[in-house]
Amino acid sequence: MKLIDFSKQFPDEQSCRDYFREQRQKEGITCKNCKGTSHYWMKTIEQFQCKTCRTRTTLRSGTVMESSNLSFSDWFTAMHLMTATKKGISAKEMQRQLGFKRYEPIWFMMQKIRVAMGARDERYELSGFTEMDEGYFTTVESATVGEKNKKVKRGRGSEKQTPVLVMAQTEYVENPKNHKQHSRCKFFKMKVMPNLESKTINMLVKDSLNPATEVKTDSFSSYKRLNEVINQHVSKVIPPKQAGIELPWVHIAISNAKKNLLNNFHHVDDTYLQNYLDEFTYRLNRRYFGGKLFGRLLIACVSFCWII
Numbered sequence: 001m002k003l004i005d006f007s008k009q010f011p012d013e014q015s016c017r018d019y020f021r022e023q024r025q026k027e028g029i030t031c032k033n034c035k036g037t038s039h040y041w042m043k044t045i046e047q048f049q050c051k052t053c054r055t056r057t058t059l060r061s062g063t064v065m066e067s068s069n070l071s072f073s074d075w076f077t078a079m080h081l082m083t084a085t086k087k088g089i090s091a092k093e094m095q096r097q098l099g100f101k102r103y104e105p106i107w108f109m110m111q112k113i114r115v116a117m118g119a120r121d122e123r124y125e126l127s128g129f130t131e132m133d134e135g136y137f138t139t140v141e142s143a144t145v146g147e148k149n150k151k152v153k154r155g156r157g158s159e160k161q162t163p164v165l166v167m168a169q170t171e172y173v174e175n176p177k178n179h180k181q182h183s184r185c186k187f188f189k190m191k192v193m194p195n196l197e198s199k200t201i202n203m204l205v206k207d208s209l210n211p212a213t214e215v216k217t218d219s220f221s222s223y224k225r226l227n228e229v230i231n232q233h234v235s236k237v238i239p240p241k242q243a244g245i246e247l248p249w250v251h252i253a254i255s256n257a258k259k260n261l262l263n264n265f266h267h268v269d270d271t272y273l274q275n276y277l278d279e280f281t282y283r284l285n286r287r288y289f290g291g292k293l294f295g296r297l298l299i300a301c302v303s304f305c306w307i308i
């Protein structure tokens with residue numbers, strides 16, 4: 001959505017609140033007390049009331065905005081900037097754009113939006129033909145931040161390489177034009193891994209891919225038991241120089257994600273790496289949505305529930 005359209009549609013706090021209420025009503029409100037789904041809207045106090053047990057639900061309750069003190073307008077502007085910019089935006093820049101003195105509330109808001117993005121993508125599994133490979137992302141170990149007796153740079157923990165499993169669903173292209181790839185990418189998943197043991201990989205694959213998927217990987221030993229969880233596994237000995245040709249889309253995604261993280265965040269705390277990857281993947285999977293992306297993200301935030 002362009003800035004001019006965003007400003008026209010959401011000129012003030014009330015327009016944001018009204019739109020948010022409409023979206024909540026479309027998605028459906030569930031009563032915390034009796035799980036009833038029929039509610040009245042009480043205009044004067046801007047709350048929903050359950051038709052069965054009269055329990056009230058605030059506009060923010062049960063959404064990503066629950067317990068936030070920031071205005072709807074701030075949340076909307078943040079969602080707009082996170083979707084209108086191709087490469088994302090840092091919390092520092094967001095703080096500047098929103099005119100806030102304090103950095104922390106803005107940082108937390110953006111992390112919550114990223115969690116909602118990740119939860120939305122969790123709903124979908126990849127299928128068809130899928131490339132898979134692991135990448136290593138440079139992160140800072142959060143546990144060591146602030147520990148005085150360790151030889152770490154001030155304010156930062158020691159750097160480490162965090163393994164990430166990357167999956168790209170692709171489609172075969174019969175006659176590619178102008179020497180382009182023989183495959184077209186569709187959807188991606190990027191998951192931070194506690195380790196790269198075959199048991200851990202298989203557990204993630206079971207959750208992320210349709211069992212009928214055909215997966216292509218290199219000959220890394222931890223991929224050897226993939227056929228226990230998916231229909232077909234093609235394992236190929238791939239020399240490092242050929243990796244970009246044999247598994248093109250995962251490699252493009254890994255390289256772009258690294259550039260994106262480096263540009264926006266400089267140092268990524270390992271605790272939050274998944275959130276940053278979720279934001280990157282969310283935008284990547286919806287790269288053709290154009291102006292619709294803001295509305296979709298809002299729905300993801302409305303229907304996201306912290307109590308899962």
Ligand SMILES: [Zn+2]
Pocket residue numbers: 031032033034035036050051052053054055
């Ligand atoms: Zn109720």
